[in-house]
Amino acid sequence: MIERSRRLGALLIERLQRMQSRHPLIGDVRGGDGLFGVIELVRDRGSREPLSPWPQMHPRLVKLLAQALEGGVSFAARGNLILLAPPLVIGEGDLEEALNLLDRLLEKF
Numbered sequence: 001m002i003e004r005s006r007r008l009g010a011l012l013i014e015r016l017q018r019m020q021s022r023h024p025l026i027g028d029v030r031g032g033d034g035l036f037g038v039i040e041l042v043r044d045r046g047s048r049e050p051l052s053p054w055p056q057m058h059p060r061l062v063k064l065l066a067q068a069l070e071g072g073v074s075f076a077a078r079g080n081l082i083l084l085a086p087p088l089v090i091g092e093g094d095l096e097e098a099l100n101l102l103d104r105l106l107e108k109f
Contacts, residue, residue: 002034005088007037010094012084015099023106025051031084039082055079064105073098 013032016039020026027042041051041061052058061077068075076083082102086095 005034007090008036008086008090008092009033010091012037012086012095012099015096015103016084019103019106022039023109025106034093035086035088035090037084039084041080041082050080052080057081060109064109067105068101071101073101075102 009032012028012035016026016029016031016037019039020029024045025041026079027045028040028053029037030040031037039056041058043049051061055078057077057079061080061082065075065077076085085101086098
């Protein structure tokens with residue numbers, strides 16, 4: 001399980017970093033020590049100004065979370081952070097589908 005967690009975690013972080021390169025809304029991607037990742041949302045990547053003041057959650061983020069749930073994926077969020085902590089038994093295909101959904105939702109953000 002530990003090795004699988006590392007392998008899927010590396011996949012998760014690599015995909016989140018690719019999303020970051022396409023979505024200016026993503027100011028930072030954190031994680032990499034297992035199957036856990038965090039996306040920090042910002043108004044401006046250069047200044048790293050948060051999307052909304054901590055601990056408030058921006059209404060568009062609330063909407064994104066609801067749309068993800070409608071799509072069958074539950075993402076957690078705190079303030080400007082989207083927390084990704086899938087179960088260790090998740091299949092690689094299911095992880096890819098969840099990340100594809102997140103990518104599509106961020107495009108509409």
